Amino acid sequence: xxxxxxxxxxxxxxxxxxxxxxxxxxxPLAVACGSKGGKDEDGRNWESDEKYLKSSHGSIQxxxxxxxxxxxxxxxxxxxxxxTSPAMYQFPIKPKKRYLARFHFYPAAYPNFNIxxxxxxxxxxxxxxxxxxxxxxxxxxxxxxxLVREYSLAHSDSKFLNITFxxxxxxxxxxxxxxxxxxxxMPNLFGMTTTVGYDSSSDLDISSENLQMMFRLNVGGQxxxxxxxSGGLFRSWYNDDPYVFAAAMGVNTEADEGVRIxxxxxxxxxxxxxxxxxxxxxxxxxxxxxxxxxxxxxQVDANFTYIxxxxxCDFEDDSVNQRVFNVYINNQSAQADPYAADIIAWTGGxxxxxxxDYAIFVNDGPGDEMVWIQMTPSTESKPxxxxxxxxxxxxxxxxxENKNLAGSNPQPSSMLLETGSKPNKSFHSKSNNSVLAGxxxxxxxxxxxxxxxxxxxxxRKRAGGADSHAxxxxxxxxxxxxxxxxxxxxxxSDASALAQGLSRHFxxxxxxQATQNFIxxxxxxxGGFGKVYKGLIDGGTNVAIKRSNxxxxxxxxxxxxxxxxxxxxxxxxxxSLIGFCDEGGEMCLVYDYMALGTFREHLYNNKKAxxxxxxxxxxxxxxxxxxxxxxxxxxxxxxxxxxxxxxxxLDEKCVAKVSDFGLSKTGPDMKQGHVSTxxxxxxxxxxxxxxxxxxxxxxxxxxxxxxxxxxxLCARPVLNPSLPKEQVSLAxxxxxxxxxxTLEDIIxxxxxxxxxxxxxxxxxxTAVKCLSDQGLDRPHMGDVLWNLEFALQLQESADSASGWIxxxxxxxxxxxxxxxxxxxxxxxxxxxxxxxxxxxxQIDIFSQLVDPKGR
Ligand SMILES: *[C@@H]1O[C@H](CO)[C@@H](O)[C@H](O)[C@H]1NC(C)=O
Ligand SMILES: *[C@@H]1O[C@H](CO)[C@@H](O)[C@H](O)[C@H]1NC(C)=O
Ligand SMILES: *[C@@H]1O[C@H](CO)[C@@H](O)[C@H](O)[C@H]1NC(C)=O
Ligand SMILES: *[C@@H]1O[C@H](CO)[C@@H](O)[C@H](O)[C@H]1NC(C)=O
Ligand SMILES: *[C@@H]1O[C@H](CO)[C@@H](O)[C@H](O)[C@H]1NC(C)=O
Ligand SMILES: *[C@@H]1O[C@H](CO)[C@@H](O)[C@H](O)[C@H]1NC(C)=O
Ligand SMILES: *[C@@H]1O[C@H](CO)[C@@H](O)[C@H](O)[C@H]1NC(C)=O
Ligand SMILES: *[C@@H]1O[C@H](CO)[C@@H](O)[C@H](O)[C@H]1NC(C)=O
Numbered sequence: 115x116x117x118x119x120x121x122x123x124x125x126x127x128x129x130x131x132x133x134x135x136x137x138x139x140x141x142p143l144a145v146a147c148g149s150k151g152g153k154d155e156d157g158r159n160w161e162s163d164e165k166y167l168k169s170s171h172g173s174i175q176x177x178x179x180x181x182x183x184x185x186x187x188x189x190x191x192x193x194x195x196x197x198t199s200p201a202m203y204q205f206p207i208k209p210k211k212r213y214l215a216r217f218h219f220y221p222a223a224y225p226n227f228n229i230x231x232x233x234x235x236x237x238x239x240x241x242x243x244x245x246x247x248x249x250x251x252x253x254x255x256x257x258x259x260x261l262v263r264e265y266s267l268a269h270s271d272s273k274f275l276n277i278t279f280x281x282x283x284x285x286x287x288x289x290x291x292x293x294x295x296x297x298x299x300m301p302n303l304f305g306m307t308t309t310v311g312y313d314s315s316s317d318l319d320i321s322s323e324n325l326q327m328m329f330r331l332n333v334g335g336q337x338x339x340x341x342x343x344s345g346g347l348f349r350s351w352y353n354d355d356p357y358v359f360a361a362a363m364g365v366n367t368e369a370d371e372g373v374r375i376x377x378x379x380x381x382x383x384x385x386x387x388x389x390x391x392x393x394x395x396x397x398x399x400x401x402x403x404x405x406x407x408x409x410x411x412x413q414v415d416a417n418f419t420y421i422x423x424x425x426x427c428d429f430e431d432d433s434v435n436q437r438v439f440n441v442y443i444n445n446q447s448a449q450a451d452p453y454a455a456d457i458i459a460w461t462g463g464x465x466x467x468x469x470x471d472y473a474i475f476v477n478d479g480p481g482d483e484m485v486w487i488q489m490t491p492s493t494e495s496k497p498x499x500x501x502x503x504x505x506x507x508x509x510x511x512x513x514x515e516n517k518n519l520a521g522s523n524p525q526p527s528s529m530l531l532e533t534g535s536k537p538n539k540s541f542h543s544k545s546n547n548s549v550l551a552g553x554x555x556x557x558x559x560x561x562x563x564x565x566x567x568x569x570x571x572x573x574r575k576r577a578g579g580a581d582s583h584a585x586x587x588x589x590x591x592x593x594x595x596x597x598x599x600x601x602x603x604x605x606x607s608d609a610s611a612l613a614q615g616l617s618r619h620f621x622x623x624x625x626x627q628a629t630q631n632f633i634x635x636x637x638x639x640x641g642g643f644g645k646v647y648k649g650l651i652d653g654g655t656n657v658a659i660k661r662s663n664x665x666x667x668x669x670x671x672x673x674x675x676x677x678x679x680x681x682x683x684x685x686x687x688x689x690s691l692i693g694f695c696d697e698g699g700e701m702c703l704v705y706d707y708m709a710l711g712t713f714r715e716h717l718y719n720n721k722k723a724x725x726x727x728x729x730x731x732x733x734x735x736x737x738x739x740x741x742x743x744x745x746x747x748x749x750x751x752x753x754x755x756x757x758x759x760x761x762x763x764l765d766e767k768c769v770a771k772v773s774d775f776g777l778s779k780t781g782p783d784m785k786q787g788h789v790s791t792x793x794x795x796x797x798x799x800x801x802x803x804x805x806x807x808x809x810x811x812x813x814x815x816x817x818x819x820x821x822x823x824x825x826x827l828c829a830r831p832v833l834n835p836s837l838p839k840e841q842v843s844l845a846x847x848x849x850x851x852x853x854x855x856t857l858e859d860i861i862x863x864x865x866x867x868x869x870x871x872x873x874x875x876x877x878x879x880t881a882v883k884c885l886s887d888q889g890l891d892r893p894h895m896g897d898v899l900w901n902l903e904f905a906l907q908l909q910e911s912a913d914s915a916s917g918w919i920x921x922x923x924x925x926x927x928x929x930x931x932x933x934x935x936x937x938x939x940x941x942x943x944x945x946x947x948x949x950x951x952x953x954x955x956q957i958d959i960f961s962q963l964v965d966p967k968g969r
Contacts, residue, residue: 142298142346143205148175149193156341158348160189160294166205168276172198178222182259190294191220191260196227197234197290200280205297207275212302213267214347215277217243218294220260221250227289233282234290235520238267239275241324241513245520246282249291255524260293264327264349265519266300266510300347301383307421307471311446318473318512320421325510326519328420329412331357333504334366335392345383354394354507359409359486365397367503369429373465380467385506390427390467395503396491403500407442407488410507414485415521416478418511422448422485425506427467428457431499435459438492439502444485448472454492457503467505473512485509618693618704624651625695625702629659638711648707656707657692661700673701676774683752687740689763689773708771710764713737713822717759717829717862727865728909729768730826731877735902736770737762741819742895744772745812753811757818758799758832759825798832798843803889813889816898820884824848827877829862845885852882870912876905 146152146160153159167173174196185191207213215238221229235245243265253261267275275297279290304325307318332338332351340348358364369375369391377384396403414420422443431437436458440450449455449470461468476483487507491500513519620628628649629636638658639646649659662673677694684690695702713733715722725733737757744752754761754772761774799821801814821832824844832844841847851857857878861869869877880901886892893901 142348143296144190145203145295145297146190146193147292147294148195149189152189154189155187156339158341163195163203163295166203167195168202168204169200171201173201174198176224176227178220178224180222182220182222185220185260190218192293194220194224194291194293196224197279197281200278201290202279203277203295205275205277206273207270207297208299209271209273210269211299212269212304213275214296214298214300215243215265215267215275216294216296216298216348217263217265217292218260218296219249219253219263219291220293221248221253221291222259224291227291228287231285231287231289232291233285233288235280235282236290236292237276237278237280238265239270239272240517241265241267242516242518242520243326245518246284246523247520248523251523262350266304266325266327268322268324269302296348298347300345301381303381303384304421304471307473308448310443310448310472310474318419320471320473320512324513324517324519325421327508328414328511329357329507329509331507332389332392333410333425333506334364334394335368335388335505338386338388342386342388344386345381347383351386351389351506354410357410357412358394359411364394364408366392367395367430368392369427369465373429375427375429375465375467376463378461378466380469384469385425385467389425389506391429393427393429393503393505396489396501398499398501401500403491403502404493407490408502408504409489410487410504412485412509414476414483414509415511416476416483418514418521419473419475420485421510421512422472422474422487423469423506423508423510424472424487424504425467425469425508426455426457426460426503427465427505428461428503429465431458432464433458435495436498437501437503438495438497439489440492441502442486442488443472443474444476445488446474451492451494454495455502456495456497469506620651620693620695620702620704622695622697622700625649625659625700625704628657628704629661632661649704651692651704656709658705658707660703660705662702673703676703683744685740685743686769687736687771688743689771705773706765706771708763708773709766710768712760713762713764713770713826714759716764717825718831724864725768727869728906728913731873731902731906731909733762733764733768733770734823734826735899735906737772737822738819738895738899738902740770740772741815742899745815745895751812754815754818756796756799757815757822758796759822762822798845801889802887811889812895813892816884816892816895817886817889819895819898820881820892821845823877823881823884827862827865827881828860829864830860849882849885852878870909873905873908873912876901876908880905 144158144160145163145166147163149160149162151160151162176194176196178192178194181188181192217236221232223229229250232250233246233248235247236243244263249261253259277295279292281288281290302321304320304323307320308314309316309318330349330351331354333354335351335353337353338351340350343349343351355363373391375387375390394408396408424441428437434456438454438456440454441448442450447453449472455470457468458464460470474485476485487504489502489504491497491502511519511521626632628651629647632645632647636647636649637645638648644660644662647659647661649657651657677691689708690706692704692706694704710716711722714720716725741754741757744754756774757772761772763771763773765771796818799818801817803817804811804814821844825832828844828848830844833842834844835842840850848857848860851860857874861874880893880898883891883893884898
């Protein structure tokens with residue numbers, strides 16, 4: 115009896131002990147290396163690394179010499195442990211458990227160490243995680259200040275995990291360093307995986323493989339910070355925008371309030387609810403979707419197998435065969451007819467999530483180091499809706515047969531190497547634009563070329579977002595998550611949160627210094643928002659600083675809109691935001707300085723140099739490109755709402771840039787087609803239809819742009835009350851004159867006799883179409899642009915014909931292939947303006963670009 119009691123006591127005791135043991139050893143470990151530890155900005159506790167450090171001769175604790183403003187937190191980034199010889203950490207782990215290991219690197223200047231010399235390897239147990247790794251080169255290529263690398267380590271039998279850091283012996287004075295290490299036990303979320311391009315007999319079992327996380331995206335949704343992750347894994351989920359290929363972005367969808375996400379058999383650790391509540395879909399626009407693939411692309415290291423995990427959750431449909439679609443990875447069927455994806459068939463109901471893993475080997479051919487994911491509706495199964503959707507993506511690199519996960523360092527672009535020599539200078543759009551200049555510059559541009567420019571732009575903006583990957587392209591949203599808390603800015607307003615990581619944050623003292631304390635002699639403009647000052651930053655860069663009028667509530671909203679818009683938009687013909695200041699009750703926006711001022715100043719009522727006809731045409735073309743990009747190039751249609759000659763600015767090379775996005779509206783989904791708003795804008799440019807119906811479409815911008823075109827031609831104010839009544843409004847008067855064939859009489863006297871008549875006709879016809887009373891009759895911005903390009907061609911070939919050989923009146927003599935093509939094109943359509951009027955044409959062009967080999 116006594117024995118039996120004793121036995122039961124032992125059982126209970128044992129159970130208690132082992133329970134305690136489980137609790138202790140599966141606690142997530144966060145270690146701040148080279149420091150005493152403490153809480154990070156998210157309130158998470160980091161402990162010192164001392165007790166885990168085993169062999170550590172030549173290990174030094176140092177504090178970074180400079181705190182980059184994009185750092186999310188002092189802990190763990192501002193302190194580092196530096197190793198000048200091989201060193202090892204030993205962490206207690208639970209045997210037979212998969213572990214997630216995360217490394218934080220901040221390659222800053224550390225006293226007495228030259229970060230350029232830091233090359234090292236890292237191993238975890240038998241697995242090589244990094245080799246010849248340079249955190250500095252990697253960060254430079256990603257234009258990030260810091261770097262997070264995450265690995266998922268297969269279970270082992272050991273009670274300890276040895277993590278070693280070995281400085282490379284191939285570089286003199288080389289050293290290894292690390293700022294933070296996390297170690298978290300995780301459920302084994304890996305198992306049998308379909309191998310893309312092979313039959314099911316070659317499926318891979320990855321349950322005991324080691325992986326490196328390359329990308330983790332909340333598709334169609336917001337950034338999810340580590341504190342909001344599920345399963346206590348502290349993962350970051352980034353928005354997928356920068357990885358969507360070409361202009362066919364689809365639509366973002368979100369589950370209705372009433373839809374509950376039920377995990378059923380799925381582990382809660384697979385992804386947080388927010389991943390499954392949002393998705394990117396094609397939109398329910400019918401057969402049109404059959405014409406293209408929704409495509410994402412990712413740059414990866416060659417010669418590795420990648421596990422592509424696609425997260426799905428249908429929160430709209432109830433039954434099978436409502437939405438069925440094909441999924442391709444690297445141009446091979448992952449889930450295509452007759453095995454097309456039907457989420458409801460997989461999960462059994464609305465709101466039930468699932469994920470699917472696919473393995474793909476990535477070769478080392480030129481241009482091959484990519485993972486492409488493409489989706490298009492299934493035709494075979496004749497679903498109710500021709501639509502496809504994706505909720506989340508994770509891409510993991512699989513270790514090779516030598517248990518190696520290390521790739522090579524990425525190559526920063528030569529442009530970055532130039533700007534990178536000043537690590538204190540934040541990355542900003544200027545450099546980005548110089549990349550574009552090559553693609554979008556030059557006079558040549560048919561519609562296809564515009565598409566190419568957009569493509570090139572999008573191509574450049576890929577990268578970033580993910581914690582770590584080898585990419586030499588510029589990120590759109592840098593390293594800083596848009597709503598993560600930021601050291602020292604925890605009480606900043608939501609306006610700052612909007613732009614974090616995208617723009618530089620200026621202190622009010624920097625702004626005061628730049629503008630000589632807002633001295634009036636530096637004022638270069640005054641708007642509804644407040645005054646605009648010329649300023650000087652970084653000891654020699656001219657900027658324009660817009661200071662809000664603190665008393666104006668409207669000003670604050672417009673300020674936020676502008677940050678929000680401009681942070682997302684980068685284009686050669688849009689004015690670029692360098693940064694902002696939101697401190698001490700002051701709100702300022704800092705832009706590139708536009709040396710030549712506004713377009714209007716060069717047209718009338720000013721002593722500025724007169725522009726030639728060709729210059730005016732080129733400015734109009736530039737502005738049209740900027741607007742076309744707003745309407746089609748970005749995620750949503752963006753309507754500028756205040757197109758006018760004072761919002762078209764000229765840089766020192768007379769390149770036009772559209773500015774002032776304070777009134778801009780993001781368009782709604784395609785179905786609705788317009789936004790209802792209170793009428794805003796500038797008189798003289800205002801779309802009469804918008805005024806009547808209060809419904810805003812991008813055609814309102816087209817109307818205003820038509821007025822701009824006549825302003826450029828006639829060089830007079832759009833409203834001049836001192837004139838006879840019928841002439842007060844330029845738009846009305848120009849239409850009237852055009853109808854009566856007297857337009858010649860009202861053009862700018864400076865241009866008389868200098869415009870080729872065919873060019874003038876083309877230009878005037880375009881402007882007149884823009885001013886059509888009904889939005890539907892107005893051309894798209896892309897067509898306007900095309901016609902203006904054509905007008906420029908007519909002018910140029912006329913100029914060269916008269917300047918070179920006298921070919922009589924053969925203005926359309928085709929010395930250039932370009933104009934040949936355009937003339938051919940124009941003879942196909944009944945009218946140029948109808949070309950591309952069908953949105954199909956536009957998408958067709960984009961889908962040609964979507965073909966990765968069609969580059
Ligand atoms: C650091 O090393 C690089 C390359 O070895 C060298 O170009 C650079 O001047 C060094 N920087 C300093 C501050 O010594
Ligand atoms: C970790 O390192 C210690 C000391 O060098 C060694 O005894 C042990 O076997 C290593 N453990 C593993 C799993 O490699
Ligand atoms: C040094 O370079 C050689 C070849 O150049 C390479 O095989 C070796 O792995 C390198 N050593 C380290 C520690 O990177
Ligand atoms: C990939 O493997 C091929 C063949 O083994 C080799 O020639 C190539 O250099 C490797 N590429 C990389 C990036 O390691
Ligand atoms: C979608 O992508 C797949 C794989 O690249 C391709 O075979 C298919 O033709 C594409 N469909 C369309 C409509 O572009
Ligand atoms: C180490 O990385 C540097 C920089 O990316 C590269 O130039 C060098 O060739 C690499 N060395 C080895 C041995 O791979
Ligand atoms: C960056 O700027 C800070 C403060 O302006 C300065 O102390 C530091 O030396 C600079 N770092 C570099 C690498 O230029
Ligand atoms: C995709 O596959 C199809 C058919 O196999 C082929 O015609 C096409 O060229 C491929 N596209 C790419 C980008 O590899």
